Amino acid sequence: MAHLTTAAPAELLEAVAETGTLSGASLAVFVAEALESADIRGERVLFVVPDTTRSMPMAAMFRAFCDAALPVAAQVDVLIALGTHPPMPEDAIRRWFGLSEKERLVTYGKVGIYNHAWDDPASLAEIGVIDAATLEVLSEGRMSMDVPVHINKRVLDYDHVIVVGPVFPHEVVGFSGGNKYFFPGIGGQQILDMFHWLGALITNYSINGTKTTPVRAVVDYAAGMIPIRKSCFCLSIVGVEAQAICYGTPEAAWSRAADRSAGLHIRYVKRPFKKVLAIASEKYDELWVAGKCMYKLEPAVADGGELIIYGKHVKEVSVTHGHLIKKIGYHVRDYFTMQMERFADIPGGILAHSTHVKGMGTYENGVEVPRVEVTLATSIPEAECREINLGYRDPDSIHISEWENREDEGILVVHNAGEILYHVEGM
Secondary structure, three states: OEEEEEEEOOOEEEEEEOOOOOOHHHHHHHHHHHHHHHOOOOOEEEEEEOOOOOOOOHHHHHHHHHHHHOOOOOEEEEEEOOOOOOOOOHHHHHHHOOOOHHHHHHHOOOOEEEEOOOOOHHHEEEEEEEOHHHHHHHOOOOOOOOEEEEEEHHHHHOOEEEEEEEOOEEOOOEEOOHHHHOOOOOEOHHHHHHHHHHHHHHOHHHHOOOOOOHHHHHHHHHHOOOOOEEEEEEEEEEOOEEEEEEEEOHHHHHHHHHHHHHHHOEEEEOOOEEEEEEEEOOOOOEHHHHOHHHHHHHHHEEEEEEEEEEEOOOOEOOOOOHHHHHHHOOOOHHHHHOOHHHHOOOOHHHHHHHHHHHOOEEEEOOEEEEOOEEEEEEOOOHHHHHHOOOEEOOHHHOOHHHHOOOHHHOEEEEEEEOOOEEEEOOO
8 A cells, every 4th residue: 555645736746655565556556646747748758767777666667657648648758778888679678668579569669768878979969068167066176177968869859858767875976866867877978977987086985875965966967957847756666666656856856765765775784794795686797787786885894804796697897898997907096096197098987987896995105905805706707807906706616505694703695785785883
């Protein structure tokens, strides 16, 4: 069962499961009521949704918003907010949205489903520039440069863009969701590189799970340049189901969902652990996303400890960015900031990923000392792990049952790692 509350007229609608999670039927009722209140009659509507690296009841939500919008809107399409992830093939799209071939062609045949293409200049449009003075204020003095803001130009063909996605603690922006589905979700590389590096300068350790951050300020400012109507469904997730859902402006809906995520998705432990075995979620098949195991668990690892990213399903560093990551390897932030001239040709998003995976540490007099050791127990070969400056352990040597229930010894096992953020109480 769910109850519907209105926080402010036409500003924020919310449905919360009284027990358990919201059923598909409850989500459908809520979405229909929300879109009716939004009055999308005659509008060209574009729904912006995540790819499979995010947990949510996507199939139920796809049916809910299409079934509610198709009878009244002039046009209904979907854009997958890939950021820089690889495009989803047609069969993967059907599975993600829970569609048979017949449903895809007939029931929802009028709905165009598109992948974002961040690296195709022809698919992007410039909608403004964040000038150096503004960026200096937004970044709290960390950056000062003019940054062009590009977005998927398809957006400009619609009357109303509606974001649909979950909210979790996040290593770059503090909490995901809301306007983050525009940037980096369907944005261009320049703004993406800028604010990912801004997040890296602040560090994952400090920013993850923090609601108000300079990066969120940048994302919200850039989203304000989008010259069409915007709204947002933000879901609060337990497992893969919705415990609550908000609808309103991207800022209002995200704010409510971020507050709820702080209670749902941050776990506090009494002391840091000397060893953490992070069993990567099956939805992470490359280190580019499996790195979230480190992002979410770094605060729970003791100084000098080890975090192991485990999962034979993780087969490579990155399909899209692997060549650049292999060029620079994984290093602590100061390794880059102390010698930026060496990395002038490396995009900020790549540098940010590198230091987020490696974690906190120092670089003094040419000596790099990470706070913790990051080890891969995946299908990435040992030679490649060493080449990119990460540790290696044979995944077949790890028997999970031998690691379980040893918290008193300073050993923690985390299943489906990558979405729940761990912090030490009082730190």
